[in-house]
Amino acid sequence: MRLMQRVIRCVLDHAGADMGVIVKMNMHDGFRRGMQRAECLEVARELERLGVHALVLSAGFVSKAPMEVMRGAMPLKTMAHYMDMRKFWWLKALVRVFGRIMVPTVPFKEAYFLEDALEFRRAVKLSLIYVGGLTSLAKMEEVLGAGFQGLQVARALVHDTEFVNKLRTGEKTCSSCGHSNYCIGRMYTLEMMCHHCAKNLPKKLSSEVESLEKRWR
Ligand code: SF4
Numbered sequence: 001m002r003l004m005q006r007v008i009r010c011v012l013d014h015a016g017a018d019m020g021v022i023v024k025m026n027m028h029d030g031f032r033r034g035m036q037r038a039e040c041l042e043v044a045r046e047l048e049r050l051g052v053h054a055l056v057l058s059a060g061f062v063s064k065a066p067m068e069v070m071r072g073a074m075p076l077k078t079m080a081h082y083m084d085m086r087k088f089w090w091l092k093a094l095v096r097v098f099g100r101i102m103v104p105t106v107p108f109k110e111a112y113f114l115e116d117a118l119e120f121r122r123a124v125k126l127s128l129i130y131v132g133g134l135t136s137l138a139k140m141e142e143v144l145g146a147g148f149q150g151l152q153v154a155r156a157l158v159h160d161t162e163f164v165n166k167l168r169t170g171e172k173t174c175s176s177c178g179h180s181n182y183c184i185g186r187m188y189t190l191e192m193m194c195h196h197c198a199k200n201l202p203k204k205l206s207s208e209v210e211s212l213e214k215r216w217r
Contacts, residue, residue: 001046008050022129023047024056027116030068034061037116041123054127056152057117071133072108072179073212076100078205079185108179110139114146121147136174137167158183159194178213 008023015021025043029035035043044055060069067074076099083092094102113132121128130143131152140151156163156175166172182195182205195201195209 001043004043005046005050008047008052012051020053021051022054022056023052024058026061027057027059027113027120030060030065034064037119041120044120044124048124048126052126054129054149055120055124056129056131057113057120058131059113059116066103066184067106070181070184071106071112072181073215074099074103074105075180075182075185075205075208075212076103077208078182079103079188081202081205082186082189084189108133110135111143114143117148118146135177138173140167155179155183155194158192159196178209180209180212182209 008021012021025040025047026035027040028037047055058069060066062069076095079099080092080095083095111130111133114130117128117130117132127149128147129150129152130148131154134140134143134151134153135156143151153163155177159175159177160166163172163175177194180195182198183192186193186198195206201209
C-alpha cells in the first residue's frame with residue numbers, strides 16, 4: 001500500500017489538473033495467497049482517497065491463474081505450437097503433456113466479473129470502468145445501467161475491429177467470438193490475432209479451434 005501511495009501521488013502531481021489518471025487494478029488475483037477481494041476493496045478505497053479519477057476493475061493473474069482472467073477454453077496445441085522451440089522447448093513439452101493440469105479452464109459467462117465489480121461499485125464513489133466478458137449490447141447496457149461509467153472490450157474487438165460501430169448502427173447486437181482463445185494461445189509469442197484473420201492456419205490448430213468453439217459457444 002505504501003509503494004502504491006508514493007507512486008500515485010507522484011503520478012497525480014505530474015499529471016496536473018487537466019489529465020485524468022485511471023488505475024487498472026485487480027479485484028482478486030485468483031490463486032491461493034494472492035490478493036483477495038477484501039484487500040482489493042481496501043486498495044480501491046485508498047486510490048479514491050488519493051484522488052485518482054477512475055478505476056478499471058480486472059482480476060486474475062496471467063502467469064498463475066490465466067483462465068481466471070480470460071475464461072473459456074485454453075487451446076493447448078495452439079499455445080505449444082507458437083512457443084519458440086529454441087528458448088522454450090521445456091515449456092512446450094510441459095504444456096503438451098501437463099497442459100490440462102497447468103492451465104485449468106474456467107467456464108465463460110457473459111460479464112463474468114460483474115458480481116465482483118458490483119461490490120466495488122457499492123464501496124467507492126469514483127468512476128468505474130467495467131471489463132470482463134462483454135459480448136452483447138444488452139449486457140453492456142445492463143452494466144452501464146448498474147452504475148459503471150465506462151466499459152472495456154477486448155476479444156470481441158480482436159474478433160471484429162468494427163464491433164462497436166456495428167453495435168451503433170444496429171448491424172449487430174452480439175459478438176460472434178466463440179471463446180476458443182486461439183488469440184490468447186498465440187499472444188505470448190506473436191501478436192494477438194483472431195483465428196478468423198490468421199492466414200494458413202495448420203490443420204491441427206483449426207481443428208482444435210473448431211472443436212473448442214463447439215464446446216464453449
Ligand atoms: S480467437 Fe477470435 S473467436 Fe476465438 S476467443 Fe479470440 S477473438 Fe474470440
